[in-house]
Amino acid sequence: MTNTQPENQPASRQDLLDFFASLNINTKTHDHEAVFTVDESHKIKQDLPGGHTKNLFLKDKKGNVILVVCINDTEVDLKSFHKKYACGRVSFGNADLLWERLGVRPGSVTPFALFNDRNEHKVQLVLDSHLLEWELLNFHPLENTATTAIARDDLLTFFKATGHEPTIVKLEKTEEAV
Secondary structure, eight states: OOOOSOTTOOOOHHHHHHHHHHTTOOEEEEEOSOOOSTTTTHHHHTTSOSEEEEEEEEEETTSOEEEEEEETTOOBOTTTHHHHTTSSOEEEOOHHHHHHHHSOOTTOOOGGGGGGGTTTOOEEEEEEGGGGGOSEEEEOSSSTTEEEEEEHHHHHHHHHHHTOOOEEEOOBOOGGGO
16 A cells, blocks of 8 residues: 655545555444544444444653553553553653654544554554453544444454554453552
């Protein structure tokens, strides 16, 4: 596949969908009003089958950038995250870093944005183990005005094609972490 975006310009939704097609990955995209939070997306989710997700763009004290992908109702304890995933203490990455690393704006964080990191591999990928229990998963296609459904196995194929090997972690808070 040829790269159609200019130098330093992030991929468009169409670039992403073309990449899926080049990998023989079938997806279904639903357009909707812009949503910025998990709470805002509840009315959209009721009409879409599959697992609905949230994505956390984090950075640790060592400068590592980490994308955490989980089911939307997963409670992630950021204070103990570094104990489950070998990294320094984490905080949310800012909008400038998000744009620099993944080429998306706040409210549009998605694992599909790893498409924009496929050459540099500066973002580490962490998946919650519960995410993989779903056969169909839903994510923004680089913009928060649509949701794209993808089969779990196709998502893993996408990660491999972008050069991102996910680390699988059980993220749900445990009693000892509370």
